[in-house]
Amino acid sequence: MKNLTTIERKSEREIVVTRTFNGPARIVFEAWTKPELFRQWWVPKSVGMSLLSCEMDVRVGGRYRLEFAHGDSQMAFFGTYKEVTPHSRLVWTNDESDGGAVSTVTFEERGGKTLLVYHELYPSKEALDANAGMENAMAETFAQLDELLVILGASVGRS
Amino acid sequence: MVQYTQTRFDASFAALSDATRRGVLEQLGRVDASITDLAEKFRMTLTGMKKHVGVLERAGLVTTEKVGRVRTCKLGPRRLEEEAAWIERYRQLWDARFDALDTVVEELKQKEKVVGRNKRE
DSSP states (O other): OOOOOEEEEEETTEEEEEEEESSOHHHHHHHHHOHHHHTTTSSOGGGOOEEEEEEEOOSTTOEEEEEEEETTEEEEEEEEEEEEETTTEEEEEOOSSTTOOEEEEEEEEETTEEEEEEEEEOSSHHHHHHHTTBTTBOOHHHHHHHHHHHHHHHHHHHO | OHHHHHHHHHHHHHHHTSHHHHHHHHHHHHOOEEHHHHHHHTTOOHHHHHHHHHHHHHTTSEEEEEETTEEEEEEOOHHHHHHHHHHHHHHHHHHHHHHHHHHHHHHHHHHHHHHHHHHHO
16 A cells, blocks of 8 residues: 655745655665666656756765756756765755755664655745745646736726 | 645636626735625625625635624635645655655565575575
8 A cells, every 4th residue: 555645844944754665774765875766766757857867976075966857948956965874864955046955864664664754944934935846846726826816907907 | 635726726716707706806905895895896785795705715815704793805815825735736746756766665675585585596
């Protein structure tokens, strides 16, 4: 059976995602730190993006760089690993924008399963609002609704 | 939750499909108003205006509060609504990611089993 993914907005600047995996921490950690494995899951098909390249130098001070294509546009995400504790903890920065978060992922093994906790800490509430989601994509439907309201507002104003 | 968000979104569009309701939203964007004020402004009966406000309220675009005998209308808690949708999108992204990670973990486990067997043989 599929495990649940939970999300919690811990504070104005923090967001936490948890999920349990049916495998030892060693394996989940490996899937998170080997580029050839990481690229198999980081960009799910439903997102509508493709991963062009993925470089990861997983050690303290090492850098990573992910390049994506979304339609005709391309973008890159990059940063530095701050902590690397095999099979239990990774911390890295997200340096592609000023308001980038510090991401921490912990792997806790319990009876052959692994509880994964992914945590993002943003420099400010505004940065979280602007940056999180699909790496910077806000709720599109509501953006569209806002746009519609503006258009409607303009037409009401004229009539 | 996904369905909830979609339903809410559809309700918003339905609410916006009417010229009077769009006018009411625009009016409330300037200043809060009672149902009586709105009915007068849009030259409608109280009952008619109550219906329009009810549709906007169900869509979350307007909230009303009764103080004494006057029901005051104001623009709805859009921020909260946006946040709920935002969080849900974020959850969907991670859920899809982690479903894919499940597959990778399963494959690695299988591979280890095979390697383990080969080593023992």
